[in-house]
Amino acid sequence: MSARATTRPGGRSARVQQSVHQAVRDLEAEVGRDALTVPLIAARAGVTPSTVYRRWGDLRELLSDVAVERLRPDAPPADHGSLRADLEAWTVQFAEEMSSTAGRTYIRDALLGDPGQGNAGRCSDYAAEQLKAIGVRAAGRGEAVPELETLLDVVVAPLMYRILFRPSELSQAYAGRLVAAALGRAGSPSDT
Amino acid sequence: MSARATTRPGGRSARVQQSVHQAVRDLEAEVGRDALTVPLIAARAGVTPSTVYRRWGDLRELLSDVAVERLRPDAPPADHGSLRADLEAWTVQFAEEMSSTAGRTYIRDALLGDPGQGNAGRCSDYAAEQLKAIGVRAAGRGEAVPELETLLDVVVAPLMYRILFRPSELSQAYAGRLVAAALGRAGSPSDT
Structure with a gap:
């Protein structure tokens, strides 16, 4: 913004x-x-x-603002009882929404009318906030939780990279592998 | 294109x-x-x-084409004697080039004037080709090499995500951590 x-x-x-x-x-x-x-x-x-x-x-900056508002999550991430289940459900939904025609258009609008990168930062903040909420809930259950930056690097970044640069299979299985890779790094934050 | x-x-x-x-x-x-x-x-x-x-x-598509040409690497990746050294050098250079003002502009141009995503795909192909060359050379030395898709997910995607969405530290140390994470997954392609 x-x-x-x-x-x-x-x-x-x-x-x-x-x-x-x-x-x-x-x-x-x-x-x-x-x-x-x-x-x-x-x-x-x-x-x-x-x-x-x-x-x-100008118009492009306005469209960027509108796009970011549309990308704002309208609810906290659903509780499926475990960190893995919560992350998998969130990741599948995020991949579906962002790779839809509308999602791609909003991401491009958000990136393009945004010389200062504030709107792109807001898109990333939305994902970060949701992942943080999932992490806080998991920590409350006593689960080991990966660092937020690890989740962004290991789960969100590959999805977004494929959506923008490398149209390819974004299946539930792929989302599951990303989550598994992130969970493999839980509890070793010095590694991230 | x-x-x-x-x-x-x-x-x-x-x-x-x-x-x-x-x-x-x-x-x-x-x-x-x-x-x-x-x-x-x-x-x-x-x-x-x-x-x-x-x-x-239109002009936007032309600018997209020009931007992609400018992002084309002009030389094969340098040989530093080991997979880790080659990947680290490539990653640091890639991060520097893409996060420069010119690099960001070209990436945005490439993405913007490109409804069919062909130009974005070419950007990704350039990185993939360089990483493949590094991998072929390493395999020739007898080193275990991560899958190309792993390198894209673990090294390239986090850099690009931060460049576009999350302006943040893209230090040599960060590049080194990404490479270390990728090398930790060498030789277990079923894991990717």
């Missing part, structure tokens, strides 16, 4: 962000992505184009 | 590609990236704009 787009929940700024984001989502569904323009979006959102330019810079 | 841009070396098609790519590189240095347009590039390259549109579709 660019500094411009920082908001205080409930304030006018947050309301503008919400109505502009909603206008993008609605118009994308109605007229298609290639027909989106800042004046069109502003008119639908009931703001002036200059409000949009002042806040987001 | 889009199907349109496939060329036979030495033919007219290859000459057009070369002069258009050169025009992009020259103009980018002279007028800056944001001022690039297809008519400007075509004029410099001595072709018609319609030649460019026919072949590349």
Whole structure:
């Protein structure tokens, strides 16, 4: 997220962000992505184009912001009773969502309209937060938990690399192998 | 690379590609990236704009093609006498090149103007070819070599993920840890 787009929940700024984001989502569904323009979006959102330019810079940065919001997980990771089961379920779901046509589009949008890499960082933070929640729950059960950075390197990075660069099999079996590799490094954080 | 841009070396098609790519590189240095347009590039390259549109579709796809060419390694990986030394040297160099401002720009360009993901696949193929050459050399020395897919998952993917999503320390020590993790999986390909 660019500094411009920082908001205080409930304030006018947050309301503008919400109505502009909603206008993008609605118009994308109605007229298609290639027909989106800042004046069109502003008119639908009931703001002036200059409000949009002042806040987001340009269309690409706005689309990047909207994409990141869409990538935000809407629930904490499900509890399947063990670290392995939780990680496997999360990994399979993450791979499915991110490798879908919509998921790929949002990831590309997030990366591209984002010179400062803040939005890409938010995408990574979402995954990190979910993995952290899984780890905290597992530690509460007395399980040995890999470092968060290990989970990002060993589970998330290979999925994202394949989604972006190497369209290939992202099966449940592959997700399971990544999780197994990460669990093999639990309890030896000095190794990460 | 889009199907349109496939060329036979030495033919007219290859000459057009070369002069258009050169025009992009020259103009980018002279007028800056944001001022690039297809008519400007075509004029410099001595072709018609319609030649460019026919072949590349639009400016974004052309920039993607140029970016991928720039990411192509210009030499085989250096021989440092052992698998570990070769992998460490390659990994450090790859991290340095890809995380530079120019490297990041080329990666983003390659990903962006590439609806079919062919150019992103070429970026990955370049890394895969270099790692394969290192592995063939190591096998010739009698060393146990990890599977190529393991090297991509354990070494390349974490670097690329951090470069794109999680700007963070990409030190020589970090590269060394990635290589050590990959070497720990040499000779157990069923594990990958």
